Amino acid sequence: MSPTPFEQLFNPRGIVVAGASTHPGKFGFVALHNVLAGGFEGPVFATNPEQPTILGLDTLASVEQVPAGAADLILICTPPQTCADILRSAANRGIGAAFIASGGFREAGAEGARVEEELIDLARSLGMTVAGPNGQGLISTPAKLAAQIVAPVPPPGPIAVASQSGNLVSAFMNYAAHSGVGISRAVSAGNAAMVGVVDYLSWFAGDPHTRAMAAYVEGVGDGRRFAAAIREASAAKPVVLVKGGTTPRGAQAAASHTGALATDDRVFDGMVRQSGAVRAATIEEAFDAVAAFATQPLPAGPRTLVLSSAGGWGVIAADAVTQSNLELIPLPADLEKAIDQLVPPRWSRHNPIDLAGGESRDTIPEAIHLVAEHPEVDAVIYLGMGIQSNTASHLRSGPYFHSAELDRICEYHERQDSRFAEAAAEVSAQTGKPILAATELAVTQPDNSGPATVAARSRYCFPSADRAVRALHHLWWYARWRKRHG
Amino acid sequence: MGVLSEFESKRLLARHGVVVSRDKLARSADEAVAAASEIGGPVAVKLCGPSLAHKSERGLVRLGLDGHDAVRLAAEDLLAAATTDDGEVAVLVSEMVAGHRELIAGVAVTEQFGAALMLGLGGVLAEAIGEAVFRLLPVSEADCEDMIDDLGISPLLGSMRGEPAVDRDALTATLLGVAEAAGEDGVQAIDVNPLIIRDGQPVAVDALVVVSSS
Numbered sequence: 069m070s071p072t073p074f075e076q077l078f079n080p081r082g083i084v085v086a087g088a089s090t091h092p093g094k095f096g097f098v099a100l101h102n103v104l105a106g107g108f109e110g111p112v113f114a115t116n117p118e119q120p121t122i123l124g125l126d127t128l129a130s131v132e133q134v135p136a137g138a139a140d141l142i143l144i145c146t147p148p149q150t151c152a153d154i155l156r157s158a159a160n161r162g163i164g165a166a167f168i169a170s171g172g173f174r175e176a177g178a179e180g181a182r183v184e185e186e187l188i189d190l191a192r193s194l195g196m197t198v199a200g201p202n203g204q205g206l207i208s209t210p211a212k213l214a215a216q217i218v219a220p221v222p223p224p225g226p227i228a229v230a231s232q233s234g235n236l237v238s239a240f241m242n243y244a245a246h247s248g249v250g251i252s253r254a255v256s257a258g259n260a261a262m263v264g265v266v267d268y269l270s271w272f273a274g275d276p277h278t279r280a281m282a283a284y285v286e287g288v289g290d291g292r293r294f295a296a297a298i299r300e301a302s303a304a305k306p307v308v309l310v311k312g313g314t315t316p317r318g319a320q321a322a323a324s325h326t327g328a329l330a331t332d333d334r335v336f337d338g339m340v341r342q343s344g345a346v347r348a349a350t351i352e353e354a355f356d357a358v359a360a361f362a363t364q365p366l367p368a369g370p371r372t373l374v375l376s377s378a379g380g381w382g383v384i385a386a387d388a389v390t391q392s393n394l395e396l397i398p399l400p401a402d403l404e405k406a407i408d409q410l411v412p413p414r415w416s417r418h419n420p421i422d423l424a425g426g427e428s429r430d431t432i433p434e435a436i437h438l439v440a441e442h443p444e445v446d447a448v449i450y451l452g453m454g455i456q457s458n459t460a461s462h463l464r465s466g467p468y469f470h471s472a473e474l475d476r477i478c479e480y481h482e483r484q485d486s487r488f489a490e491a492a493a494e495v496s497a498q499t500g501k502p503i504l505a506a507t508e509l510a511v512t513q514p515d516n517s518g519p520a521t522v523a524a525r526s527r528y529c530f531p532s533a534d535r536a537v538r539a540l541h542h543l544w545w546y547a548r549w550r551k552r553h554g
Numbered sequence: 555m556g557v558l559s560e561f562e563s564k565r566l567l568a569r570h571g572v573v574v575s576r577d578k579l580a581r582s583a584d585e586a587v588a589a590a591s592e593i594g595g596p597v598a599v600k601l602c603g604p605s606l607a608h609k610s611e612r613g614l615v616r617l618g619l620d621g622h623d624a625v626r627l628a629a630e631d632l633l634a635a636a637t638t639d640d641g642e643v644a645v646l647v648s649e650m651v652a653g654h655r656e657l658i659a660g661v662a663v664t665e666q667f668g669a670a671l672m673l674g675l676g677g678v679l680a681e682a683i684g685e686a687v688f689r690l691l692p693v694s695e696a697d698c699e700d701m702i703d704d705l706g707i708s709p710l711l712g713s714m715r716g717e718p719a720v721d722r723d724a725l726t727a728t729l730l731g732v733a734e735a736a737g738e739d740g741v742q743a744i745d746v747n748p749l750i751i752r753d754g755q756p757v758a759v760d761a762l763v764v765v766s767s768s
Contacts, residue, residue, distance in 0.1 A: 291667035295690060324745045324764060326660025326672045329686040335664045338688030341704060342697055552696040 071140060073197035073263075074271040076165035078208040078253050081110050082139035083215060084163065086131060086154050087146035087170075088114035088122050095169060095217035096145040099205065100125070103143070106214030106221055111138050131157035141165045143205060143215045148172040148183045151201075152190055159194035166191070168201035169217045174259045175202050188261045203258025204234030207241065209251055210277045225250020225526075226279035226362040230268035232257050233312070236284045236351055243355040246514070248523035249363055252277040264289060266297035273304035280306045280361035282354050286313045288336070295339045302344030303554075306361040306546050309345045310354045311336060344549045346542045353538060359528035360539035364502040366547040369446040370395040372540065373439050374420035374533075377427060377452030381506075382420035385449050385533035392541040393548075396420075400444050410434055423452075429484070433491035440495045440503055447502045447544070449536050453488050454509040454518030456481035461513065482517040489521035489529075496527075504540055506530035555742055556767050559604045561646050563763040566738065567746065571731040573724075574758040576649040586629035587622050589647040596620045596650045599628040600760075601636060603643035607762060618650055651757045654715050656680075656748035659729060661691065661736040663743060671733045673701045673725075675710075676748040691733055698729040718754040728756045740765045 071079070083103060089096030100114050104123055113134050116127040128134060131142065131154055142158045144151055144166055151168060158166060173184040184201060191198045199206065205216030209224035218234070222241040227249065231237045234256035244251050253272060257265050265283050272278045281301065288294040301307050311333075340347045346361075348354035372394040376382030389396040399419045407415065411426035421439070423431065440448050460478035463469055469478075489505060496503040510519040510529035522529035530536035558566065564574040578589035579602065590597045601614040609615050614635060616628040629645045636643045656676035663669050667690050674686030687704045689697045702711070702725055711720040728749065736744055743764040750759050 288666065291664075292690075295667065324660060324662060324743045324762065325658055325680060325747050326745050327662040327743060328681055329658075329672060329674055329684060330662040330664050330670060330688065332664075332666065334684075334686060335667055335670050335688045335690075338670065338701075338704075339667055339690050341687075341700060342689045342693075549700075552700065553694070 071164070073165055074268075076140040076197065077167070077199060077206060077255075078213070078271075078275075079211045080140035080165065080213070081137075082113065082141075083108060083110065083213070084113040084115065084131060084134055084139050084142040084158070086115050086142055086144045086158075087150075088116045088127060089145075090116075090119050090122055094145075097122070099143055099145050099169065099215070099217045102214040102216050102219075102221060107212045108214070109212060113139060131161060134158075134161045134163070137162045139163050141167065141215065144168045145170055145217065148180065148187075148201075151187055155187065155191055155194060155196060155198075159196055164195070165197045165199070167199040167203065167205055167215060168258070169203060169205055171202045173201045174261070184259065184261050191262065198262045199255065200258035201261060203256040204237065206253070206255040207251060208253050220245055222254070223248065223250035224252070226252060226277070227358050228252045228268075228272040228275065228278040228281045229254040229283070230257060230265045230272070230281070231255075231284040232260065232265055232286050233284055234258070236310075239351050240282055240355055240358075243352075243359075247355075247359060247510070247528055249359040249526070249528045266294055266301075269301040269307060270297050273301040278305065280308070280358045282308045282310075282358040284310045284312065284351070284354075286311070291339070295343050298340065298345050299343035302546075302549075306358070307345040308354045308358045308361070308542070309340055309347050310349070310351060311347070341549075344546065344553060346546055348542070353535075356528075356530060356535050356539045357542040360502070360504065360543055361546070363527045364504065364543060365496065365500045366550075367447040367502050367540070367544050368547070370544050371397045371444055371446040372449065372537075373397060373399075373442075373445045373447070374449045374451065375435060375439050376420055376450075377423045377425065377432060378455060379422050379424070381451040381533045382416075382422045385451060385506075385537055386420045388534040388537035389449075392537055393544055394447070394537070394541055397444060400442060403438060403442050406438050407435060432484075432488045436488075436491045436495050436503065440499045440501050445501070447540055448504070449533060449540065450488075450492050450503055450505045451507065451533050453492075453505055453522075454485050454507045454513070454516045457485040457517045458509060458513060461516065485516070485518035486521040489518050490525060493522070493525040493527050502540060502543055504530055504536040506533045506536035508532055556765055557604060557607055558763040558765060559602050559606070560600065560609075560760060560762070561602050561644075562604070563744075563761040564758060566741075566763055567731065567735050567744070567758055567761055570735040572728050572735070572746070572758050573755060574761070575651050578647045580629065580645050580647055583626045583629040583633070586645050586647050587625050590619070590622070590625040593647060593649050597625065598648045598650055599625060599632065600646045600648065601632040601640070601643055602646035603636070603640050605639065605641045606643070609760075648759070651750045651752050651759050653750040653752040653757075654717060655710060655720070655751040657751065657756065658686070658745070658747040659732050659749050660746055661732060661741075661744040669736060671701075671729060671736070673705060673729060675705070675707055680747070691736060693730070693733050695726060695730065698726040701729060702726065717751070720751050720756070721754045724755050728758075735763070742766055
């Protein structure tokens with residue numbers, strides 16, 4: 069049985085880099101470098117008519133020399149005029165998929181558009197799948213494949229990305245690398261001459277390595293087809309969409325008020341919501357959301373409790389909850405009683421729960437258990453992690469660390485923050501309820517044992533309380549859509 | 555493309571379960587007075603014809619008329635104001651629908667996604683405020699419920715100023731009715747504006763259906 073077109077792209081038996089270069093400043097060099105450095109386990113071939121070896125790999129003079137059946141994917145980095153011959157040779161060697169990274173096609177004008185059309189016609193007649201052209205490539209971590217003309221190469225993980233802009237694929241992957249919530253597949257659709265963003269999403273929806281998807285789109289082409297594909301993908305897994313190029317153009321300025329109000333963006337927004345996708349305004353918000361989908365269970369309802377060991381963030385989180393689709397529930401009486409047993413009387417006694425620094429060794433893990441297990445709570449925002457480890461970090465680098473014998477207290481603080489992060493992950497898994505931990509230390513001090521442990525437990529540490537609330541808003545929105553439309 | 559008269563537009567919507575105001579068509583001032591007596595209470599009198607899209611802008615709507623003289627005067631005025639371009643016209647005598655909340659609902663054909671259903675905040679500031687949500691046709695009941703949730707005016711839908719909360723099931727039924735009406739042969743677009751909430755129930759007070767010319 070021959071592999072499907074998307075398997076050939078994302079899980080090829082072997083790969084050819086056409087137009088490999090010795091010049092480290094050229095895409096043809098970086099592409100080969102990335103494939104080799106990424107540790108792809110299948111055979112790698114590179115073509116260059118002049119240089120016998122590049123990066124220690126013996127090159128081939130042309131694609132015709134690739135052994136038949138050894139490769140499924142060819143990454144093309146050569147000028148537009150050369151691509152037709154390369155496709156013919158590739159098809160002849162049993163290669164079913166091509167990613168054309170080169171530019172100079174539709175995006176460059178009428179002549180480029182003509183070349184692109186001819187090339188796609190040719191590919192169809194050869195039975196080949198063409199991704200791109202004018203795209204930066206693709207990443208497939210289950211195959212250890214980095215077929216890409218630029219950095220970065222993200223860690224493996226549950227998020228799949230498809231984008232009409234290459235540098236926004238990179239943006240998602242940079243967030244992934246920083247947060248530790250990694251990537252399954254990522255692809256830049258380029259000019260999407262044959263394969264578009266929704267085609268990738270449709271395939272990701274059935275990909276066992278992907279738990280959630282993020283996409284950036286500008287144009288949507290056939291609107292009805294786009295909507296149907298998004299709906300089908302969303303029914304399988306969460307899809308987070310960012311749309312660029314939002315214009316205020318109305319549908320019919322004519323007689324009807326409805327027509328005047330039917331701007332492209334309002335109708336697009338309605339289509340997205342109807343299709344069950346989550347719409348984010350920015351790439352940052354989209355990554356927060358897709359990372360939440362990929363690492364948290366869906367909430368069963370909107371009832372949210374904020375648990376904080378320090379004041380201000382709890383208040384800000386509560387404000388954010390009240391401005392979202394979530395519900396800031398009154399603190400249940402039995403929960404108040406139970407927490408009263410854990411801490412001195414000065415704690416807040418309402419939601420947000422502010423423990424006011426009154427906790428002892430086991431208070432935080434116990435409080436996380438209590439709130440998450442409560443039947444009236446659907447989701448928890450947990451704040452205040454990492455504060456003591458931040459102090460420890462300062463003590464460690466200060467002049468008194470040795471003379472005052474501060475190592476024991478530093479280790480204690482670090483162990484504690486690690487326990488808190490572990491408790492949040494464990495209790496969430498046990499209860500099936502989302503527990504979103506947030507601290508700015510995730511960005512300002514990522515090796516702090518709080519956020520570092522969140523990452524080590526394959527969860528996402530949100531960089532602020534309000535961003536965690538926004539992500540939880542998206543989780544509940546999608547969970548409710550599934551209930552209503554499932 | 556042409557438009558149906560307000561009277562015909564509302565009859566079409568009513569066939570699909572949309573609740574519309576009590577209306578009577580009158581060919582003369584005398585008929586208008588008789589219609590007003592039958593409807594009872596203060597009435598609205600509007601010029602009504604198949605080519606009249608922007609009645610308010612042309613001053614062809616008179617509201618809150620009480621008593622025979624007021625109705626007669628308005629009907630005479632409006633019939634006299636009609637131009638030959640307006641074609642065959644009559645006056646529509648309608649009950650006054652009292653409610654603080656005005657919504658707008660409709661269907662428009664968009665270039666990219668085809669026909670879409672809309673629910674928005676109505677009234678004279680509707681387009682300026684632009685609080686409106688869309689779903690592509692066909693819509694499900696759940697889609698209509700989502701539209702009401704998404705509108706972002708939930709405080710406006712609760713009980714307010716002595717009026718009960720908006721009946722969400724009735725509003726859902728109205729949206730489904732508008733969507734269904736858009737499926738009739740030749741219907742291109744629909745405007746229900748305003749859709750006034752009276753005692754919690756949505757009532758179509760004015761409507762415009764755009765049809766293909768053939």
